[in-house]
Every structure is written in structure tokens, then in C-alpha cells.
Amino acid sequence: MAEQITIERAQQLKQKPDENKLGFGQYYTDHMFILEYHADKGWHSGRVVPYQNISLDPAAKVFHYGQTVFEGLKAYRTESGIKLFRPTKNFERLNKSNARLSIPPIDEKLAYEGLIQLLNVDRDWVPSVEGTSLYIRPFIIATEAALGVNPSLSYLFMIIMSPVGAYYAEGVNPVKIHVESHFVRAVAGGVGEAKTAGNYAAGLNAQEEAKEQGYSQVLWLDGVHRKFIEEVGSMNVFFKLNGVVVTPMLNGSILDGITRNSVITLLKHWGVPVEERRVSIDELIEAHHNGTLEEAFGTGTAAVISPIGELSYHGEKYVINGGETGELSAKIYDTITGIQNGKLEDPFGWLVALD
Amino acid sequence: MAEQITIERAQQLKQKPDENKLGFGQYYTDHMFILEYHADKGWHSGRVVPYQNISLDPAAKVFHYGQTVFEGLKAYRTESGIKLFRPTKNFERLNKSNARLSIPPIDEKLAYEGLIQLLNVDRDWVPSVEGTSLYIRPFIIATEAALGVNPSLSYLFMIIMSPVGAYYAEGVNPVKIHVESHFVRAVAGGVGEAKTAGNYAAGLNAQEEAKEQGYSQVLWLDGVHRKFIEEVGSMNVFFKLNGVVVTPMLNGSILDGITRNSVITLLKHWGVPVEERRVSIDELIEAHHNGTLEEAFGTGTAAVISPIGELSYHGEKYVINGGETGELSAKIYDTITGIQNGKLEDPFGWLVALD
Ligand SMILES: Cc1ncc(COP(=O)(O)O)c(C=O)c1O
Ligand SMILES: Cc1ncc(COP(=O)(O)O)c(C=O)c1O
Numbered sequence: 182m183a184e185q186i187t188i189e190r191a192q193q194l195k196q197k198p199d200e201n202k203l204g205f206g207q208y209y210t211d212h213m214f215i216l217e218y219h220a221d222k223g224w225h226s227g228r229v230v231p232y233q234n235i236s237l238d239p240a241a242k243v244f245h246y247g248q249t250v251f252e253g254l255k256a257y258r259t260e261s262g263i264k265l266f267r268p269t270k271n272f273e274r275l276n277k278s279n280a281r282l283s284i285p286p287i288d289e290k291l292a293y294e295g296l297i298q299l300l301n302v303d304r305d306w307v308p309s310v311e312g313t314s315l316y317i318r319p320f321i322i323a324t325e326a327a328l329g330v331n332p333s334l335s336y337l338f339m340i341i342m343s344p345v346g347a348y349y350a351e352g353v354n355p356v357k358i359h360v361e362s363h364f365v366r367a368v369a370g371g372v373g374e375a376k377t378a379g380n381y382a383a384g385l386n387a388q389e390e391a392k393e394q395g396y397s398q399v400l401w402l403d404g405v406h407r408k409f410i411e412e413v414g415s416m417n418v419f420f421k422l423n424g425v426v427v428t429p430m431l432n433g434s435i436l437d438g439i440t441r442n443s444v445i446t447l448l449k450h451w452g453v454p455v456e457e458r459r460v461s462i463d464e465l466i467e468a469h470h471n472g473t474l475e476e477a478f479g480t481g482t483a484a485v486i487s488p489i490g491e492l493s494y495h496g497e498k499y500v501i502n503g504g505e506t507g508e509l510s511a512k513i514y515d516t517i518t519g520i521q522n523g524k525l526e527d528p529f530g531w532l533v534a535l536d
Numbered sequence: 537m538a539e540q541i542t543i544e545r546a547q548q549l550k551q552k553p554d555e556n557k558l559g560f561g562q563y564y565t566d567h568m569f570i571l572e573y574h575a576d577k578g579w580h581s582g583r584v585v586p587y588q589n590i591s592l593d594p595a596a597k598v599f600h601y602g603q604t605v606f607e608g609l610k611a612y613r614t615e616s617g618i619k620l621f622r623p624t625k626n627f628e629r630l631n632k633s634n635a636r637l638s639i640p641p642i643d644e645k646l647a648y649e650g651l652i653q654l655l656n657v658d659r660d661w662v663p664s665v666e667g668t669s670l671y672i673r674p675f676i677i678a679t680e681a682a683l684g685v686n687p688s689l690s691y692l693f694m695i696i697m698s699p700v701g702a703y704y705a706e707g708v709n710p711v712k713i714h715v716e717s718h719f720v721r722a723v724a725g726g727v728g729e730a731k732t733a734g735n736y737a738a739g740l741n742a743q744e745e746a747k748e749q750g751y752s753q754v755l756w757l758d759g760v761h762r763k764f765i766e767e768v769g770s771m772n773v774f775f776k777l778n779g780v781v782v783t784p785m786l787n788g789s790i791l792d793g794i795t796r797n798s799v800i801t802l803l804k805h806w807g808v809p810v811e812e813r814r815v816s817i818d819e820l821i822e823a824h825h826n827g828t829l830e831e832a833f834g835t836g837t838a839a840v841i842s843p844i845g846e847l848s849y850h851g852e853k854y855v856i857n858g859g860e861t862g863e864l865s866a867k868i869y870d871t872i873t874g875i876q877n878g879k880l881e882d883p884f885g886w887l888v889a890l891d
Contacts, residue, residue: 206595206683213594236589239696240564244677247602247733248740283740318683322599328561328673328698330736330770332744341594343683363725368759370720372738378602379734381685383727385603385638389687404723405760415685 186214186291186298191231200310203346205483210303210315214295214340216287224287224338229299232341238326242333248323249378250278253482254439255345256300256315256535258307259523263300263535266482266521268293270439274376275319277437281375283332284321292319296340300535303342311522312347316483348484353506353514355490356397358413360462361387362495366411366434368404373411373434381415388414396493398479402462403434410460416479416487417441420465421509423473430457440480444513446529453509462494469499476507485521486514541569541646541653546586555665558701560838565658565670565697569650571642573691579642584654587696593681597688603678604733605633608837609794610700611655611670611890613662614878618655618890621837621876623648625794629731630674632792636730638687639676647674651695655890658697666877667702671838703839708861708869710845711752713768715817716742717850721766721789723759728766728789736770743769751848753834757817758789765815771834771842772796775820776864778828785812795835799868801884808864817849824854831862840876841869 191211198208209232216227243249252271257264272289279286296317300307307315319340323333364387367373367380384399391399398414410429412418417438419428426448431437448455468474477489488511490504501507506514519525520532546566553563564587571582598604607626612619627644634641651672655662662670674695678688719742722728722735739754746754753769765784767773772793774783781803786792803810823829832844843866845859856862861869874880875887 209595209681232594234591235594236591239568239587239590239694240561240673240698243733244598244604244675245606245673245733246736246740247604248737249599249602251600281741282737283744316683318595318600320599326564328671330739330743332740339594343595365723365725368720368723368726370718370759370762371723371726372734377734377737378598378600379727379732379737381601382603382637382732382734384685385601385687386636388685389638404725407725 186227186229186295188229188298188302189231190302197306198344200308200313200344203308203313203344205345206316206343208343210306210342210344212299212302214299216292216295216338218285218336218338220334224291227291227295229295229302235337237324240326240328242323242325242327245328246323246330247377247379248282248284248333249321250275250282250284251318251320251376251378254317255482256307256317257521257523258309261523263304263307264521264523264532265535267439267443267531268296268533271319274437274439278375278377279321281372282377284323284336287321287338292338297535299340299342304535306342306344308344310347312349314345316343316345318343353486353488353511355488355504355506357395357491357493358398358400358489359391359394359396360492360494361391361399361401362407363387365404366401369433371434374431374436376436400492408461408463410462410465411435413479413489416481416484418479419444419477420460420474421476421507422468423475425454425456426509427456427458427460429460438480440482440485440517443517443531444480447513447516450528465492466494466499474501476510477501478507478510485517486510541582541584541650543584543653543657544586545657552661553699555663555668555699558663558668558699560700561671561698563698565661565699567654567657569654569695571647571650571693573640573693575689579646579693582646582650584650584657590692592679595681595683597678597680597682600683601678601685602732602734603637603639603688604676605630605637605639606673606675606731606733609672610837611662611672612876612878613664616878616889618659618662619876619878619887620890622794622798622886623651623888626674629792629794633730633732634676636727637732639678639691642676642693647693652890654695654697659890661697661699663699665702667704669700671698671700673698708841708843708866710843710859710861712750712846712848713753713755713844714746714749714751715847715849716746716754716756717762718742720759721756724788726789729786729791731791755847763816763818765817765820766790768834768844771836771839773834774799774832775815775829776831776862777823778830780809780811781864782811782813782815784815793835795837795840795872798872798886799835802868802871805883820847821849821854829856831865832856833862833865840872841865
């Protein structure tokens with residue numbers, strides 16, 4: 182380690198919230214990790230400090246030009262201690278996002294070490310009620326106070342953490358999804374494959390409209406042809422078509438999801454055929470007509486698997502698997518969450534122990 | 537006015553920078569304007585306060601999901617006092633951007649009144665050297681500390697101001713532009729027509745690459761066909777083709793620029809034919825071959841008019857008007873800047889007096 186990470190402990194600890202009422206991203210732990218970047222010094226001054234507001238010049242570039250990236254991963258309390266799920270993948274992806282946003286690369290080892298130190302200090306915040314976890318949010322913001330449109334000369338890398346509730350308090354529940362034909366999330370040549378703020382801001386309108394019409398989320402189509410499937414909400418998406426599982430290939434406009442990667446790995450391990458390729462909405466509708474659209478589900482760190490019970494496209498409704506969670510979807514969900522909470526074997530070495 | 541704007545004056549005023557060395561967006565005035573929004577109160581507590589850092593929870597949505605919009609306009613010191621150029625247009629556009637970003641509409645009159653009060657307090661900051669002005673940056677950021685991807689329940693609207701130098705210290709200079717064929721700024725259905733952070737973050741990579749190759753900026757092509765002209769850098773773009781001025785029509789992925797609107801108004805007033813329509817890069821190259829690509833220029837608040845002396849596309853260079861500023865470009869530049877600094881008549885009522 183090039184540099185020592187310092188630790189300043191909070192004088193007073195917060196009261197921990199009721200683990201049965203955590204929700205998502207509402208409570209934050211007692212500490213956070215900060216690392217600074219300046220053009221003349223590189224990344225420096227890594228430290229764990231009490232969770233606190235940050236003070237920024239109103240001209241800081243993040244407010245005006247959105248030069249920012251983030252990550253999301255989880256820590257789980259298992260019978261054999263606190264475990265992280267594939268954490269190095271997140272720091273690798275952070276650096277890919279950095280490259281796309283003209284943010285200098287971060288030392289992945291140093292960032293990871295910061296997380297470990299932070300987790301150590303706040304280890305009591307990893308909840309233990311079934312289905313709960315500690316959500317971890319590393320992010321970088323451009324801090325230079327200058328209004329020229331060009332890359333910032335200074336940045337803050339931070340990690341904050343939030344205990345989060347069971348995503349499916351009453352069992353996994355399929356959702357109704359609106360296939361979005363007006364708004365576009367991202368396009369090839371844009372920033373869709375980076376985990377950066379602008380992609381999420383761009384999706385709010387569509388999401389609000391879908392909710393008003395009774396849908397949980399939108400299924401995004403590509404911005405060029407308006408027919409190839411991209412993602413569902415902030416998740417990657419999979420379809421089981423006549424026994425074959427298909428998912429949109431990485432094409433530059435969708436995120437290279439870590440859960441997506443885990444699902445593909447698992448399916449291959451089981452001998453279930455998986456294809457990463459272009460999938461059009463027409464193909465799905467055709468399959469629905471033929472009775473071969475057997476299952477559909479989103480994948481992401483927050484929900485792991487989110488079964489899709491209904492698609493709505495141009496005013497038509499397409500019910501999938503009778504609106505119930507599919508057998509394979511359930512099996513994937515049970516397996517990945519079982520590995521995460523330590524109740525199942527971890528054949529791929531996905532878990533990393535804190536201690 | 538529904539609500540009173542309060543004023544807290546700075547105890548100590550900053551030293552003003554040398555008006556001959558202002559640059560762009562490097563210095564900020566003594567005060568700023570703030571207005572807060574909370575879901576249960578609406579926009580409230582408008583106040584002019586000393587320019588200062590803002591303190592935000594690291595979970596504030598602006599850092600993660602980029603829910604933010606901004607504006608840019610200028611105040612000029614003329615012989616008959618301080619003048620603003622078409623300011624109400626900016627507040628109208630701000631509300632259009634708000635709608636696209638799921639930000640609650642702002643009371644345009646209150647926001648404008650905030651600007652006037654701020655300008656009043658900081659009036660000595662409007663520089664007087666020829667070509668200088670006071671750049672005004674209104675912006676809104678989402679402040680709710682919650683990691684769910686949905687619209688924030690609280691916002692800050694702020695106005696900061698920066699004295700800026702003459703854009704062309706040594707006379708108007710044509711720039712060399714790289715026609716971007718890999719990266720895309722925005723696509724129909726996205727947020728390209730909103731003035732929001734993500735659009736600028738998305739452009740950094742291309743801009744950096746263009747600079748490395750000796751170009752000032754990139755000319756953006758549309759994200760669907762990769763052939764229709766969109767904008768140049770952060771400016772709208774015009775071409776004079778065989779006596780007719782053409783500019784890309786407002787199509788949802790480009791900004792409805794106020795300078796663009798002023799240029800169109802001026803040309804119509806002069807009886808010069810103007811067309812707002814699709815313009816393809818092939819049409820421009822064809823016109824170049826025929827000798828009918830007579831002039832090209834960008835338009836925006838910062839530079840007013842930025843003549844384009846050369847386009848580079850797929851390795852070929854296309855010199856325009858011998859690399860010199862075109863006659864019409866110069867006339868438009870002289871007229872608009874003449875109106876702005878009060879040296880020419882203002883037939884369209886574009887200037888608004890501070891007093
Ligand atoms: C846009 C988007 N797609 C997909 C995903 C899924 O990625 P992961 O499985 O790494 O959480 C996320 C993040 O959760 C996302 O934000
Ligand atoms: C993307 C973009 N296009 C065009 C313009 C020009 O708009 P205006 O003339 O209103 O400054 C701007 C802002 O300056 C811009 O940011």
C-alpha cells in the first residue's frame with residue numbers, strides 16, 4: 182500500500198434503525214471513506230471519517246457538468262462472518278466508468294482497502310435479519326470550481342454505506358413492466374455502459390409515467406432502431422425462450438452487470454443454454470404468441486432477480502408464465518441469495534470474507 | 537411577489553480580478569442567490585447571501601443520479617447602464633429542462649427577481665473592458681439524501697456569477713472542428729434538448745480526443761443515422777450554403793439556443809433566407825466540393841459567434857472560406873455584440889436594463 186489510510190472515529194454513534202423497516206438507501210452508517218484527487222498529487226489522503234456533509238463550492242463541476250461515476254455492492258452477515266459479493270468486479274467497473282467520463286483512474290487496491298477499513302469500523306451495521314444486507318455505494322464527484330466545460334482537475338472518491346431491507350419482504354413478486362417507446366435511456370456512442378449519474382437522470386420521466394400507469398418500471402429499447410431490448414429499469418434483463426435463456430449482449434449502451442455475469446455463469450454451470458445476443462421486442466411478442474416466452478426477469482445487486490409477470494407494449498398486455506415467478510427464475514434467485522447468505526456452497530469463489 | 541427575498545451582505549468584499557485576465561468561469565462575485573424547494577413547502581426562502589460553499593449530504597441525489605439543470609446568460613456594462621440579454625428566455629428554458637428532468641417547475645418571476653436582487657448587490661462586478669461581461673449561472677440540484685432512483689423531494693436553486701473575459705482577445709478567430717463519428721452526445725428520446733449535466737459529461741471524451749488531435753471542438757452527428765448535424769461543442773451551428781443559411785431544426789436532441797434564435801431573427805430581419813431543417817454531413821461535403829459551402833459558425837452565449845475555418849471528417853480536411861471568418865458571420869457577430877454593449881440600436885427589444 183503506497184499510502185496509509187487514517188481512521189477518525191465518530192464521537193457518538195447513531196442509533197441503529199429497526200432491521201425490519203430498513204427500506205432502501207434511507208439510513209447511513211456512522212462513518213464514510215474519502216480519498217482526494219488533485220491533478221498535481223494524484224489520489225491521496227485516504228481516510229475513514231465520521232459520516233458527515235461535504236462542503237463544495239457551488240461552481241464545482243459535478244453540479245454543472247455531471248462528471249461523476251458510482252458503484253453499488255453489498256455485504257452480507259453470514260454464519261461464518263461478514264462477506265462481500267464479488268467486490269473487485271465493482272472497482273474494475275468503476276475504472277471503466279472513469280475512463281468514459283474522463284476521470285483519472287483510481288488505484289483499485291487502495292479503493293478496496295478503503296472499503297475494508299470502513300467496513301471494519303462500521304461492522305455492527307451489517308444487519309442480520311434474513312434478506313437484509315449492507316448496501317455499499319462508492320462514488321466519485323468532480324470538485325473543481327470552474328465553469329469551463331472540460332475535465333475537472335480535482336475529485337473526491339467516497340464510500341457511504343446503508344443497511345437495506347429484504348427486497349421481497351413477502352416473497353419474490355413478479356412485476357408489471359411498460360415497454361418504453363418514447364423515451365430513450367442511452368444510445369451506442371453515449372455513456373450507457375458507464376455507471377454515471379446522467380443515465381439515471383435521463384430515465385426519471387419514463388419511470389414516473391410508467392408508475393402513473395401502474396407499472397413498476399420500464400423496459401428500455403435501443404435508441405437507434407427502437408426495437409432491441411436493452412435493460413429493465415436499472416437492471417439487466419433475461420428471457421427464457423423455448424428452454425434457451427437469452428439476454429442482450431454488451432453493446433456499449435447497457436451496463437455490464439455483475440449479477441448478469443453471475444447468472445450467466447450459473448446457467449452455464451447448470452448446462453442451461455444461454456445466449457448473449459440482440460433480442461428484439463418483436464421476437465418476444467412472437468414468442469409470446471407461440472407460447473415459447475416462458476420466463477422473464479431483471480438482474481441487479483438490489484433485487485438479485487426481479488421476475489417479470491407482464492409486459493405492456495403499444496397498449497397490448499403480454500402476461501408471462503401466468504404472472505407467476507418462473508421455475509428457473511426462482512432457482513437462480515434461491516441459488517444466488519443462498520450463496521450470498523452463506524447457506525449454500527460457493528463453487529465460484531464469489532464471496533470474500535471481511536476477516 | 538408571493539415571498540420576500542432577503543439579503544445578507546458579505547462582511548468583506550473580495551478583491552476584483554484584472555479585467556484583462558478574466559478567462560471564463562474562474563472568478564466568482566461576492567454574493568449568490570439561493571432558493572429552496574421541499575415537497576411539502578414548494579419553492580421558498582429566496583435569499584441573497586455571501587458567496588460560499590454549500591454543505592450537502594454525500595447521499596444527495598445530485599451526486600448519484602444527476603438530477604440537475606442549469607442556464608447561462610450574461611450582463612453587460614453599457615454607456616446607459618447594466619443590461620441583460622433576453623433573460624426571460626433563460627428562465628423559460630430552465631423550466632423546460634426541469635420538466636424533462638422531473639424537477640418541479642420554478643416560479644420564473646421569483647427566480648428572475650432573485651437574479652435582479654443579486655445583480656443589484658454585486659453590480660460592481662460587471663466588468664467594463666471591451667468584450668468582457670458578467671456571466672450568470674442559474675442552476676438547480678437535487679438535494680434529498682436517499683439512494684432510491686426516483687425524483688428528489690428537495691432541491692436548491694442557485695445563481696452564481698462570474699466576470700468573464702473577451703472571448704476573442706485578438707479578434708474573432710475561426711476554429712478547426714473534428715466531425716465526431718464514434719461518440720454521440722444525445723439522441724432523440726433522450727435529454728439532449730434539456731440543459732442538464734449529463735449531456736456535458738457525455739461529451740468530455742470526444743472533446744479531449746479532438747483536442748489531442750489539434751481541433752478546438754467536435755461537430756456532433758445524430759445518434760440514429762450518424763449523419764445529420766446536431767451541434768458544435770456546446771453551441772448550435774449554422775452553415776451558409778449558396779446564399780442560404782441553414783441550421784439543424786429543433787428535433788429533441790439539440791438545445792433550443794437563445795443565440796440561435798437571435799441569429800435566425802436577425803437574418804430574417806435582413807432578408808437573408810434561413811432554413812431550419814435536417815442537414816447531413818454528406819450535404820456539407822457535397823457543397824464543399826461544389827464550392828457552395830460558403831460559411832460555417834457556431835452560436836452560443838459564451839462566444840456569440842464562433843466561425844468554423846475547417847472541418848475534419850473521416851481523415852479528410854474541408855477548409856471553409858479559406859479558413860477565414862466569413863462576411864456574414866462577421867456581420868452577425870458585430871451586430872449582436874453591438875446590440876449587447878449598447879453601441880448599436882436594439883430593434884428587437886432584446887436588452888433589459890437592470891435599473
Ligand atoms: C443501469 C443498470 N443496469 C444494470 C444494473 C445491474 O448491475 P449489477 O448486477 O452489477 O448490480 C445496474 C445496477 O444495479 C444499473 O444501474
Ligand atoms: C449544448 C448547447 N448547445 C447550444 C448552446 C447555445 O445556447 P445559447 O445560445 O442559449 O447560449 C448551449 C449553451 O450555451 C449549449 O450548452
